[in-house]
Amino acid sequence: MDFRPTEQHEILRRTVREFAEGEIRPNVLAWDEAQHFPDELVPRLAEQGLMGIQIPEAYGGAGMSAVEYCICVEELARVDPSVALTVAAHNGLCTAHIHLFGDEAQKQRFLVPLARGAHVGAWGLTEAAAGSDAGGMETRAVRDGEAWVLNGSKLFTTHGRVGHVMVAMAVTDRAAGRKGISAFIVERGTPGFAAGKKENKLGMRASDTSEVIFADCRVPADHLLGREGAGFVNAMQVLDAGRIGIAALSVGLAQGAHEAALRYAKQRRQFGASIASFQAIQWKLADDATAIEAARLLTYRAASLKDQGVAKTTRESAMAKLFASEIAVRAAENGVQIHGGYGFVKDYPAEKFFRDVKLTTIGEGTSEIQRLVIAREILGGTS
Secondary structure (H helix, E strand, O other), X not given: OOOOOOHHHHHHHHHHHHHHHHHHHHHHHHHHHHOOOOHHHHHHHHHOOOOOOOOOHHHOOOOOOHHHHHHHHHHXXXXXXXHHHHHHHHHHHHHHHHHHHOOHHHHHXXXXXXXXXXXXXXXXXXXXXXXXXXXXXOOEEEXXXXXXXXXXXEEEEEOOOOOOEEEEEEEOOXXXXXXXXXXXXXXXXXXXXXXXXXXXXXOOOOXXXXXXXXXXXXXXXXXXXXXXOEHHHHHHHHHHHHHHHHHHHHHHHHHHHHHHHHHHHHHOEEOOEEHHHOHHHHHHHHHHHHHHHHHHHHHHHHHHHHHOOOOOOHHHHHHHHHHHHHHHHHHHHHHHHHHHHHHHOOOOOHHHXXXXXXXXXXXXXXXXXXXXXXXXXXXXXXX
16 A cells, blocks of 8 residues: 555645645635635636546546545645635535536536536535434425426525525425435526525635525426435435545645644744744644644545545545544644734734634534444444
8 A cells, every 4th residue: 555645646736735825825814804705716726627626628627536636625725725615615516416417418518617617616405404414404396397496595505606506405305305305406597596695704704605595496307416306315425525525625724724833833932942842832733743644644545445436435534524624623723822822813824724624523514423424334324
């Protein structure tokens, strides 16, 4: 088993890192303060192949592997987790769902512009009464001739206000429970489809998040994505892969917070010496460095299994997401602590990493849900 990165991986990492340092870092604070979704950055992301990372070149994508996808997301998150979340949500949810379960006509019409970065994708599963219990959703879709009519709403939708295309789950057969949930492609501008409240968030503030409302929204019958009634199962399959992306985001965020703390510890002097010479600081830095590397390996393992064609990576994806997100929280907290009072002000990056990181233990399945998933996997479904 060879854990060394390939030359191609190293070139990709350097390329994305240079892009993030040059195009993103100078704007991080301004975008965060203004809660500005950087739509002006999207064409530049597309030029780098970051809007269709794993989509085949035949559909306008970059055709990269799952491991390479992790490297891209990790390097973006090292500089700005908000931009990394934009890329991960676009690639790993909406775009991936259409790629995995769309028919050829849907791929040509919707996937190609998404992969090329001409369109930004949104994905709607969560509702007011359906968070961790996604099967409890209330949004309905009723067949009416050659159309489906959607009524309901989605919460915490990434790109809910800026997305051009959305994949939304809705109940088509209440009596069938989770097997009665279907997925639909909804285009911006469709009558009855509108963005609601924009969320005023703790962190990841440059990533667009809002409510989405469906009010007698008529969707053509050919916008049904996948089989009728397969929407929930397909969504869980999308999330399996999506969690690898959030794990990579967590690793990158942790790395950024750790590097910021390391720089500060070397520069800050107290009692006549740099604080990096104090054992209390050294142990924090050593523990974080070790945990980040372990999280990276867990994440790359899950991605590597996906690249090898392993049909189901539920256990590995959940483990990577759980561990990486929780060590990222610890690394961000240690970063603030090492910075002391300077960690509590916006002049240093520690404060933003600390605000951004908490979402990693919540989005795409909370830590509690990850533990539930892992328990079911190791117990053979008996938990």
